[in-house]
Amino acid sequence: MGKCRLPCKNVSVRMSDAVERKVFAIMEFELWYLVLIPVLFAAGWWARGLEAREREENSRQLPEAYSRGVAMLMSDRPDKAIDPFIEVVRLDPELIELHHVLGILFRGRGEFERAIRLHNHLVNREDIPEADRVKALKELGEDYLTAGLFDRAEQTYRRLLENPSEHLDALRALLKIYCIEHEWTSAIDVARQLEVQGGEARSNEIAHYYCELAEGAVRAKDLALADDYIRKALDNQPESPRANITAGAVSAALGDGQRALELWQGVMKRTPQYLPLVLGRIADALVQAGKREEAVALLHQALADSASIDVMEEAVSRIAALEGNAEAQAAVLQLLAGHPSLSAFASLISLRQKENPGDEQTKLLSALLQRHSRRLARYQCSKCGFLASSFSWHCLGCGAWDSFPPRRIEDAKGR
Numbered sequence: 376m377g378k379c380r381l382p383c384k385n386v387s388v389r390m391s392d393a394v395e396r397k398v399f400a401i402m403e404f405e406l407w408y409l410v411l412i413p414v415l416f417a418a419g420w421w422a423r424g425l426e427a428r429e430r431e432e433n434s435r436q437l438p439e440a441y442s443r444g445v446a447m448l449m450s451d452r453p454d455k456a457i458d459p460f461i462e463v464v465r466l467d468p469e470l471i472e473l474h475h476v477l478g479i480l481f482r483g484r485g486e487f488e489r490a491i492r493l494h495n496h497l498v499n500r501e502d503i504p505e506a507d508r509v510k511a512l513k514e515l516g517e518d519y520l521t522a523g524l525f526d527r528a529e530q531t532y533r534r535l536l537e538n539p540s541e542h543l544d545a546l547r548a549l550l551k552i553y554c555i556e557h558e559w560t561s562a563i564d565v566a567r568q569l570e571v572q573g574g575e576a577r578s579n580e581i582a583h584y585y586c587e588l589a590e591g592a593v594r595a596k597d598l599a600l601a602d603d604y605i606r607k608a609l610d611n612q613p614e615s616p617r618a619n620i621t622a623g624a625v626s627a628a629l630g631d632g633q634r635a636l637e638l639w640q641g642v643m644k645r646t647p648q649y650l651p652l653v654l655g656r657i658a659d660a661l662v663q664a665g666k667r668e669e670a671v672a673l674l675h676q677a678l679a680d681s682a683s684i685d686v687m688e689e690a691v692s693r694i695a696a697l698e699g700n701a702e703a704q705a706a707v708l709q710l711l712a713g714h715p716s717l718s719a720f721a722s723l724i725s726l727r728q729k730e731n732p733g734d735e736q737t738k739l740l741s742a743l744l745q746r747h748s749r750r751l752a753r754y755q756c757s758k759c760g761f762l763a764s765s766f767s768w769h770c771l772g773c774g775a776w777d778s779f780p781p782r783r784i785e786d787a788k789g790r
């Protein structure tokens with residue numbers, strides 16, 4: 376480079392400027408580079424420090440929030456546990472078990488949308504164990520069921536059927552849905568699967584499902600179909616009071632009064648506690664068959680033997696129709712002497728009011744007593760305590776069948 380400087384001065388000056396600019400540029404770059412390294416290093420150190428401080432802060436907050444949530448659960452205030460648990464889950468999304476707890480708490484508080492969102496999120500997470508996804512799917516089904524979204528609940532439990540460990544529980548949940556939705560044919564199909572796959576005794580329930588189908592067919596005036604269903608009910612449970620009572624009703628509608636009478640009399644003999652449900656039917660069938668005296672004798676015998684208010688009401692109205700008002704009043708007075716009750720007194724005043732329709736005071740008194748008597752007419756599920764104003768074969772509270780004794784609470788309390 377030194378040899379060229381004199382003969383090529385202008386060029387060498389231009390070259391020298393360019394080189395110098397380049398050198399300075401390199402020097403500037405190296406200088407910035409040298410400055411940048413410690414700056415970047417410092418920034419990294421600061422960021423690591425920040426992360427560590429955040430981690431430290433989170434780990435300090437996590438047990439604190441977790442403890443608060445647990446304390447709320449222990450003090451029986453689950454709705455107050457939700458906020459601390461949300462905080463814990465935000466700080467550590469890997470706490471899957473706590474997600475499950477939170478979902479159940481949302482559902483318990485009626486926040487179905489949040490519960491469904493949370494469980495859906497877990498079901499779709501690929502990074503959590505299969506067992507947790509299955510658990511979330513089960514909870515999702517429960518969310519839909521509790522929220523009354525039965526179609527979605529059904530779809531969810533159908534997905535759950537594919538998992539062997541949850542298969543039977545999914546079938547039981549589906550059975551519950553079909554009963555709520557009155558899809559009796561599907562209920563029969565699922566109950567049969569539970570019998571075969573789970574070894575569960577379901578024949579009594581299946582008989583009830585066929586009875587429901589038969590009653591629906593009677594309402595639709597398809598008596599041949601009703602007869603087909605009720606025969607299947609009896610095949611499942613030959614001595615079922617309901618199947619026999621319904622079979623009698625179908626036979627009577629088909630014009631076979633004798634078979635109807637035999638079926639109802641069979642119920643009275645085998646299960647006398649169901650007398651309130653068959654007494655009136657038997658008496659009416661006897662009258663239709665020309666056995667009026669037998670009907671009257673049966674009604675008086677039932678009044679003498681049974682302390683049931685329903686039996687009294689069935690018997691008194693028919694005695695009044697068959698033997699006259701005075702005879703019915705005499706029967707009620709006799710009953711009142713042995714078993715005084717508001718319902719029996721209401722029946723007596725009602726009979727007297729019919730005898731003297733123009734007596735305003737008796738009319739008012741009769742209306743008042745009837746109103747109070749109806750208020751007391753309650754039937755109670757023996758399994759869950761659910762109260763119904765009329766007798767039912769199926770409890771809407773707990774879903775049990777045959778759980779209502781055919782006896783009013785007023786009877787059970789000795790009137």
Ligand SMILES: [Zn+2]
Binds near residue numbers: 775
């Ligand atoms: Zn119940």
